[in-house]
Amino acid sequence: MKSLLASTALVCLAAPTLALDCEGLTPEALGITGVTFTEVAAVAPGEESPVAQCRIRARTAERTGSDGKDYALSFELALPDDWNGDFVHQFNGGNDGEVKPATGALQSGTGDTSPLARGYAVVSSDAGHDGKANPDKGLAGGAAFGFDFEARQMYGYKAVEILQPLARQMVEAYYEKPVGHAYGIGCSNGGRHAMVAAERMPGAFDGLLVAAPGFNLPRAALQHALDVQAMTPITGDLRTAFSKDDLGLLAQGIRASCDALDGFEDGLVMDTAACQSAFDVTALQCTEGQNSGCLSEAQVSALQRIHAGPRGADGGQLYSDWSWDAGIEGGNWRTWKVESSIPPWEKMPIIGVMGAASLAQVFTVPPTEVEGAPMALSEFLLQFDIPAQAAEIDATSDAFPESPMQVMTPPGADDPELAAFRDAGAKIIVTHGVADPVFSVNDTARWYAALDANNGGKAGEFARFYPVPGMNHCHGGPATDAYDLFTPLVDWVEHGTAPEAVTAMARDDNADLPQALAGASRPLCPAPQVARYQGGDPKSADSFRCE
Template sequence: MKRTLWCGAAVLALLQAPTLAVAATGCADLTSGGAQPAGVEITEAVETPATADIPVDHCLVRGKTPDRVGADGKTYAIRFELRLPQAWNGRFVHQFNGGNDGAVVPALGPVLGGNKADTALARGYAVVSSDAGHDGKANPDKGLAGGAAFGFDPQARRDYGYGAVATLNPLAEALVERYYGQKIAFSYGIGSSNGGRHGMVAASRTPQMFDGILSGYPGFNLPKAALQHALDVQAWSKVNPEIAKAFSRDDMQVLAKGILNACDALDGAKDGIVADADACEAAFKPETLACAKEGDKDCLSPAQIEALVTSHKGPRNAKDEQLYSTWVWDPGMASNNWRGWKLESPVEAWGKRPIIGVMGAASLAQVFTTPPTPVGGSPEELQTFLLNFDIAGQASKVLAKDATFTESAADVMIPPGADNPDLKAFRDAGHKMIVFHGNADPVFSVVDTVNWYRKLDQNNGGKAGDFVKLYRVPGMPHGAGGPSYDDFDFFSPLVAWVEEGKVPGAVAAGVTPANKEAEHLKGTRFLYCPYPQVTRATGAAGTGEDRLACQ
């Protein structure tokens, strides 16, 4: 069977295929009362010329849903922006944003590869983006904890979890159709991290909403994943109270080299990529990197080995039962991205504390547990919260409810049925989804996503691949980059699957010029394979993707 490879020519063909439409009404006319759908106020609509950064003439629309006062006395609304290209391809993208949301990120529709200039807007799609129902700067008095302080209002939690997308999407689509004077041909949802979670939530809660969903490294079990932050901070602090010093950059290179030595060739070629992550789990033994005596070089201390193993096993309760997920060993653990999240951020004002120890702590305290816990807004106070968090004793707060918070954090954030998914309504609607996840992701475990897909496949009689494809990305941390092939495009095959019935197969990838951590891979090409297939070397000569196969 011939394998479909997605490359520049395929992307170009897709870009040229749609018939382009132009506006049926003036941009400024969208601010008039008759043009605004019920339940939305347009605050701005301006013709916006193309720039070097946004090379598309478009109508920029900004608006919000009606204000409301939350239980915390703060004013809330779903604020958004919608960009309507002058030459429209008849399609629509809802851009799901990441982190704690709380800001209206420019509605460009990044398609999630390493090429940041490749956006849905540039391809001719109308794109909407929102703050998910809260303003992350509304609580400056709470310091670094302010961005997650919306967690004290139950409705703000709901909007963040699932409500904002469900509310905004029909309003945005109505504006698109009024502006162009015709129906949207196809609607897509695109997001990564928390945005990837938004996509999976939409497939479960509102299965009719999107024809296609692209979900990158999704934090679909986000409240449970937040328990890992406490586990990591506690594990690293046993090595050194100054977490950034628990593992030096050289230490992490020792780990990466050890993983490569044990696992690089398991896929048939020693090429700097560990493609067979499952085989690596059995082949790599971290204890083999332990120093024989103090002062030895190119090795790790027993305390460092113990900390890595503890983190790798994931958070557990008093009965040693898994509370979130295990992880995989991957050389991308030595990447700058992995380090920034887990060990040492570049933020001087935080004392270079890791992202999990600052922003992650604020989210666990105020959004992902019930009742929310007031927490200080300094880096020291936030990290101390994680150090003192009793994982075995307090993990149940992720599932807790009370008279104010009648939905638990898990209810709000996790897609319904995620522990035993079937996505029957999404499947029966004929809709499609592509999920991709880096093996070296430091925030959300790829193992959790793989287990989700295995259950989905089992519940669909081994045919989940008929409507959902999962791709694992070796070497990739939390986002495109690291020692991986980061020049990839999963959006084009999704569109072809939705609109032409072309089932995605292997997806070709290269390395972007800006990726300095993948210098050893530049000049070669790779294939990303739909799970459970693994990228293996065929023995053919060359540097292109034709030397590889999905098996």
């Protein structure tokens, strides 16, 4: 009996003690104003949540916009019963406009266990607008918030500025304890949110995990127009410009030139820099009389234009060039640039629908009203005069006193130092798929190189960059795309252990994975190091070394 009582006492001591009761929780109980709770629920572990939590759904910053629409910053705050004392701000992607479940899980970089499941309090938001508020605008409705300047600001930077201190205050009031460490994580536009926060809010986060960052998003939107203009004339239909076999042939050509550069032919091009000079796409062009096993002259020309990136009237680079990588055959690459499997979109790719609507209505001044049908949106990109209209991403007006670039891009992104962030003791890890079809890994690599130069070659003391060979946008592609960079970030922030090589695994459910990589692992190396084969089991990351 004594033993049983002792065991029971231990269980009671280990059980979480919550300062406030979730049921009936109000803003007043948390000491906050200007916030409306729309739902408060004690959620048991299960399909809705990996752990027991108090889930608060709420909105703040309510207003009527210049377009006559109602706006608010809607958010979800997950407060786990077994709180570890820390906090995660989950930055979402795309055009935002939807409150994703607050778990902290990413498609790229957080591993198999979400921050919520690890005991972190997590907040997620819609960045200040409802993406379904304009159903009359069809497929352009998700970007229609761009006609209201303040909604653009919220999407660009203000939503995080407002929500971060508010959510932190709610966490600390609920548990009646201060937050130990604050982290921000996001992929794509979420990665951009994180990079903006590093510049605009250098003391707000102890650590940031940034994946596939669209930190030059308006410039990248110009690439959408270039892609459509380069590929559509090949067959007259963007969706048939490149078949799956065509892109597979291109990937084979890249592997033939570059796969062995890292010491082992496994389907992955690890030495990206060396590949750019080793591969010549014109070698795949059909010769006279050849009509199979090759690419047409029009296809080769389009690929060269796409990889060179958009140019201005003076020939200057408007966005970025792109790396040749075998991940170009990935399904995610195709869905973004060539053809989707979405019937309501008439199978147009994401750039031809969401990308077109965003360039028209969010990333240019003045915004352009566009018809929300797939072909009409694609036609907008076809007719967009890149050299003549590129200045619209830097333009201002009385109605839009900050340009799209000023709203969306981290201050100092072209010449980064992150001095205030660095001096606050914060850490940042950036990861990016080399075969990302949306945001060029070259742009991120140049950003990191400039950051390193501006820190006297010592950026690695607070920032690390991990390119992922073969990976598409946030995930997918013929790559080892399952990895955890959140745990090394936490170790770095809380214990001073700087991250080095991180093991990445091949996912069993990755349809793009070559058979040679089934069950394989590879090291992800902090740039500029490259994983090179040292001998041993070719399926194991231990057989490779970052050099």
